[in-house]
Amino acid sequence: MDVVFPHTFVPWFRAVAPHIHAYRGKTFVVGITGEMIEAGKLNAFVQDLAILQAMGVRIALVHGFRPQVTEQLRAKGHVSRFHKGMRITDSVALDCAQEAAGQLRFEIEAAFSQGLPNTPMANATVRVVSGNFLTARPVGIVEGVDMMHSGVVRKVDAAGIRMAMDGGALVLLSPFGFSPTGEAFNLSMEDVATSTAIALQADKLLFLTEVAGIRESLEDPESPIDTELALADAERLLAQLPEASSPADTGFYLRYCVRACAGGVERSHILPFAVDGALLMEVFTHDGIGTMVVDEKLESLREADADDVGGILQLIEPFERDGTLVKRDRNEIEREIHHYTVIEHDGVIFGCAALHPYPEARTGEMAALTVSASVQGQGDGDRILKHVEQRARAMGLSSVFVLTTRTMHWFIKRGFVQVEPDWLPEARKRKYNWDRRSQVLVKRLG
Incomplete structure (x- = not known):
């Protein structure tokens, strides 16, 4: 049994109380990469998300599946192809994406259904709702490359998502959308999460990623993480960076954070999934752990x-x-x-x-x-x-x-x-x- 030390626990709990009050009834959109799930971080992350929901936060969760789709393609002897950081989705890749999405939704729903004693999920009841909340359109031909079944979000059914949240559910979104004619499109997790956050006018958009955040010095990979970026500063930084073609590139997640804040989302965050409890640390501590982009200085x-x-x-x-x-x-x-x-x-x-x-x-x-x-x-x-x-x-x-x-x-x-x-x-x-x-x-x- 863990020992509780009142002299540390009580001041800490009192210190986070203002944040608990501030976030009750707020809407968070959380995007998680397929790499996080592949790294075995899902169960611990789900426990932290359940804690947030128990505190009254309304949550939409968007999952990615890049490595899972790549693995499915490899198993079928098919090569993954990308252009400007986006997967070229042919008919085989589309089938693999559908299979990967189905498997991941099953794993995520199972993780939220845990109720083991002596874990954060004990006595937790998290109802997960999925649905056809996304309408998509094709990317089309980019620089002479046909992106085939790759798409971008055309519309988010914000009213439907809010209705599910009003009923106490956590909304789970896969990176798939359908055209008005019923054609399926493979979307990116980042596009879905950002579009959803803007449509809901969410209070926070949080990406759990393979990167630690934005470094204070782009030339020094060991420099400290810049914990807060004003939107104007983030836009200037983005303009100086080469076009991101990989999630590991500095500008990859930053451009979605900038887009979200410019679209009315108060705060957007880049957090490292490698750090256990990164989500809770970002939400409940003064300086957080990753990089936050905000339309104006919070202080x-x-x-x-x-x-x-x-x-x-x-x-x-x-x-x-x-x-x-x-x-x-x-x-x-x-x-x-x-x-x-x-x-x-x-x-x-x-x-x-x-x-x-x-x-x-x-x-x-x-x-x-x-x-x-x-x-x-x-x-x-x-x-x-x-x-x-x-x-x-x-x-x-x-x-x-x-x-x-x-x-x-x-x-x-x-x-x-x-x-x-x-x-x-x-x-x-x-x-x-x-x-x-x-x-x-x-x-x-x-």
Whole structure:
């Protein structure tokens, strides 16, 4: 039996709670490659997907089948042919694609039907619905090459998919579509997933792929993964890259992410299926694990409003408990919410500070400067400080001051100098807690 350590489990579970609340009722379209299934990752992935659905996320799952079709063709002594990264689907390849799709749908449905005790699937009831949700058209002839039965998505039956989701089902889509005359076309998983996400105006499109994401340096294959790309930056990067002809090429999945975001999908993600739990890490942690393309930067630095009170309380509570901050009650924060600046990421508050002005002394107190322990060291504290200083200047204040018992050196490095408590404005001096013996630090504003 696994041992549960409350000192690590409880803070972690509380940390993911805001994400759970934020994603309830949201729509995710998830695309998985045939390579992921071939690598034996299906069962663990299905368990993670079932957890998401149990938390109220509406899910459409699209599977790929490149290696499975190639294996079927090889068994029949037929050679796989591609043009510009797309399979040329002759009649034999079409038969192989249909066989592979049928087998994979069987495996996926079986995986969702597991209910073994002591696994994430215990007590899970995941109803999987498939159907003729896709209308397709032929690719036709590309640069003189007849693509035969290869197609692209013409239309997605978004109403039908939503109806299935409304009934609590997970919708499973294979990369197959039919023309109005009933002709079958082999589609790509990426095209199906992207078209479906746009048609549903999904909140997220997530690709579980053989690549780790987009590297910060295209010249250095060992450089860190760029965890967030603004749509404009992704478009510029894509324009610099050669046309992708393989899923391993940097631009292959990126072009679908860009297309999705340009089509109204809020966020699109490239995740490595090789990392166990990549889907959960991307959804429930601050920086995720892969690359996310978003129409605008998710991190927002702004003045707080009444809806932020709960988030601020949750953020500062651990620091009040260990004595770093003076305890503030909800009524006090609600009364003074207009004094607060917050920094949020994906709807979750990760930092805050208050500016209490003393206009008669042309100064203001910066209080409750807090950055979540999960993101410390990433510069959020500096960004909040800069915003507070800008607010102070706009009020006509010539300085800001802080009272601290533990973070004196952080402020000194940022231009604050220590003064005696007698320096404080009279109104603040009357509330000074001599037992706490907080140090007073002041920064002059240029």
